[in-house]
Amino acid sequence: MSHRAALVSGTLFALAAGLMWGLIFVAPLLLADYAPAMLSVGRYLAFGLIALPLAWLDRARIRDLKRADWLAALRLSLVGNLLYYLLLASAIQRAGGPLPTMIIGTLPLVIAVASNRRNRHRDGLFSWAQLAPSLLLIGAGLALVNHAELARLDAGADLGRYALGALLAVGAMACWTWYPIRNADWLRAHPDRSPSTWATAQGVATLPLALAGAVLLVAASAAGLVPTDGVFGPTPWRYVGLMFAIGLFASWLGTLCWNEASQRLPTTLAGQLIVFESLAGLAYAFMLRGQWPPATTLAGIVLLIAGVAWALRAKPQPVAAPA
Numbered sequence: 001m002s003h004r005a006a007l008v009s010g011t012l013f014a015l016a017a018g019l020m021w022g023l024i025f026v027a028p029l030l031l032a033d034y035a036p037a038m039l040s041v042g043r044y045l046a047f048g049l050i051a052l053p054l055a056w057l058d059r060a061r062i063r064d065l066k067r068a069d070w071l072a073a074l075r076l077s078l079v080g081n082l083l084y085y086l087l088l089a090s091a092i093q094r095a096g097g098p099l100p101t102m103i104i105g106t107l108p109l110v111i112a113v114a115s116n117r118r119n120r121h122r123d124g125l126f127s128w129a130q131l132a133p134s135l136l137l138i139g140a141g142l143a144l145v146n147h148a149e150l151a152r153l154d155a156g157a158d159l160g161r162y163a164l165g166a167l168l169a170v171g172a173m174a175c176w177t178w179y180p181i182r183n184a185d186w187l188r189a190h191p192d193r194s195p196s197t198w199a200t201a202q203g204v205a206t207l208p209l210a211l212a213g214a215v216l217l218v219a220a221s222a223a224g225l226v227p228t229d230g231v232f233g234p235t236p237w238r239y240v241g242l243m244f245a246i247g248l249f250a251s252w253l254g255t256l257c258w259n260e261a262s263q264r265l266p267t268t269l270a271g272q273l274i275v276f277e278s279l280a281g282l283a284y285a286f287m288l289r290g291q292w293p294p295a296t297t298l299a300g301i302v303l304l305i306a307g308v309a310w311a312l313r314a315k316p317q318p319v320a321a322p323a
Helices: 003-025 036-057 067-095 098-104 107-118 128-150 159-189 195-222 236-264 267-272 275-289 295-311
Strands: none
Touching (some): 003 275, 036 236, 067 159, 098 128, 107 267, 128 275, 275 295
């Protein structure tokens, strides 16, 4: 595949992944009475259950995965799925939504910076002169998009609780900085493997972790530590339906599209395209509210799109591996 074809198809797959991942911001709004732990465990339990029949249909290629591959899938699922959402949900409970969202929103910048020199022998090296304009545009766009929410922070908040929430959000950001870099490592090291098989493998690896989380959640509910209002909450059919929809679209299909993008694009560039998730989540939130974004948010969206467009112009320079 030519560089141009890989760039175009990889960008389209990253866009599709962002559109799928943006759905995760809808569930908490539609299930406002549910504890974050129920949403996290429910999503990944659904992801694991969906992956089982898909693994059976793809069993020939699943059988080709070695023990080391399954251990890699387990680590990715633990850090990039369950631990990430546990930290993020805990951060939101302690600091509210705006600050954790702002911290997580820096992922496109953090991943680009973290992966550029690390992966220079595999992907080539982007000069900082190439990266700076897109990173500045994306950073300014994220700041504008979150400005209205940050301005509404409660000035009387418990500073200790607020600081702990910020620290947990940084932990969540670290988890999802690690995940796409390590996931890309596996995919680029196995170009002959199907991205859909790898997405299914991660779903299968997630299932025992999600089952353990469900057991802990039931125990915590029985002890009165987590309010659940029954096994499936106050609106069980809506809860189950949304969890399976998000498990299919946001988890499996989103992971598949991201895997396809990761096989085609340098990790530094792919990291910046995670901004599509923020844009999609923002669009879905305003659609759900039935409102147009305010002028500040629209200006931020324009800057984000400009940053992505600038990033796609950058070309890495080959770097020879050490002898």
